[in-house]
Amino acid sequence: MTASPAPGLDEIVASAHVLSLPMRTRFRGITTREVLVFSGPAGWGEFGAFPEYDDAEASAWLRAGIEMAWQGAPDPMRDHVEVNATVPAVPAAEVPAVLARYPGTRTAKVKVAEKGQTLADDVARVEAVRALVPTVRVDANGGWTVDQAETALRALTENGDLEYAEQPCATVEELAEVRRRVRGVSIAADESIRRAEDPLRVVRAGAADVAVVKVPPLGGVRAVLRLAEELAQYGVPVVVSSALDSAIGMSAGLAAAAALPTSTACGLGTGALFVTDVAEPRALVDGRLRVDTVVPDADRLRELAAPDDRRAWWLERLARCHPLALL
Template sequence: MTSLPSVGEVLADAVVVSLPMRVRFRGITTREALLLRGPAGWGEFAPFPEYADDEAAHWLQSAIEDAWLGPPPAVRTRVPINATVPAVDAARVPDVLARYPGARTAKVKVAEGGQTLDDDVARVRAVRALVPNVRVDANGGWSVDEAEAALRALTADGPLEYAEQPCASVPELVEVRRRMPDVRVAADESIRRAEDPLKVVRAGGADVAVVKVAPLGGMRRLLSLADELSSHGVPVVVSSALDTAVGIAAGVAAAAALPELQFACGLGTGGLFEADVARAREPVDGELAVEAVAPDVERVTALAASAERSRWWIERARRCHGLLEQRGVRFFV
């Protein structure tokens, strides 16, 4: 057992970066993150600004695990990834997919505010013309009736691998599965933001679970949850929380340690950034190699956040560390 390092140790080499994005994604055009260094390497603390400290503390726990313990043992050396297609015009789809050479699966954002179902159908159709496996992600943006109508339209000219978080609540997901038995439903927010991650599965609201390292509190906690989900017959898809290269490496390491990996992982979001803290990890034949990542000093300097934002992140990390102390968090090798 490894004790929680002190807040001074955690923040001794901390740096805050601000990464510009190629397109608006999840409502933002820059992604901020605090990077910290420990005896095992680097970790990333980047809960979205709107998250309360109680939830954000899981992200700090994940960063500390990464930097102080490092990854769990791997069972594979490469991990398949999906291309990620933001809510862009259909005409821009080929340019987006070009950043994911060899990818055979694409996740397409749908239900974006200010857009129509026709926009979504056109985008999915453009993706389907270039990639054989298509999944969509609505981020809980539909009602049950809207989800049913949308999924019927989106599957009119081909199947979907699954629909991720079509509605926000667990009862709604259950109803979508009842109405649309031929479309797999994947739960994301209903797992990573829930006090009981298995609630949606026990209720019958998910065929697939989308899991992310940082929101769950680390790679080992993800593996533990994946084991529980497997006992319910629900496979997992390891995905990114719009991570920097450091966070992506943790996601790849977690995916590499899973006994089974049925679906391509959502770990190709590095292509959404104009610049990152380490060199771009180019997929080969749609796969990422399992390897440690260390931030490049020159890149970090160029991407440094403002002094005001750096102070904001440091204070947030201090508060979250205090919560981890209150919870008696310990780390197990």
């Protein structure tokens, strides 16, 4: 598909909807997900940078949305993508109900290191998942110190393996140290790649075995594919994951995963975390999602519309980020 010229701000605002999506349980510290969606000549795009991100960082998210709406997705290499279940930091007793929303999945990513919880809570949750799903990953979102990570990872692997531990600590140097100390667990980098000026620094430093990549913060599907090529030169595979995207934003993640030469279970099943979304949920069949794009339901756009003050906040942010996104 030939790319259309970059849109002016007025073109984006003309079709913009600011949405407030209710969530089934607290995830990443929030119970409501706000996003701004808009349409262009190639379809719909999403701008959903988290509110705490500054304009420079948020502009990459807008660039990714513009790419999908004005340029569309690259040609896919497959029409379905395997996904992992995502288990928030819920009590172990709630794990079966969470996993029931992910029929056929054979991999689960489990949130750990939640503030206010203990290592015993993490171990119980992981064991509950391990009893039902053969392959388990954990994600600490940088929440541990090196010593805490070492202790936790040894406890979490006492009764079974982990495919990898995602971002156990915040810094590249800490990741490298954990990787040195805990030999039996692969280390995956997420924030150290998507929030870094140099996404390759983490692999050059020998701090990661796996790279978790997300389309919006990296600036688009094609940017993800370029980074995946570079990472392959270091022998580091990528796992495409969601940035807590709506059904519209998820189209970009699916497009990236489908365009990679090879693909492992991706973190693109997070639509199950929403009570309702802008379109009918994609059907998860045998742990896989079909690669497609969606058109939002008009009634849902109205029902999920954010309050006026939040719409104004997002439109002001859009205006600030627009010139940065086009650089």
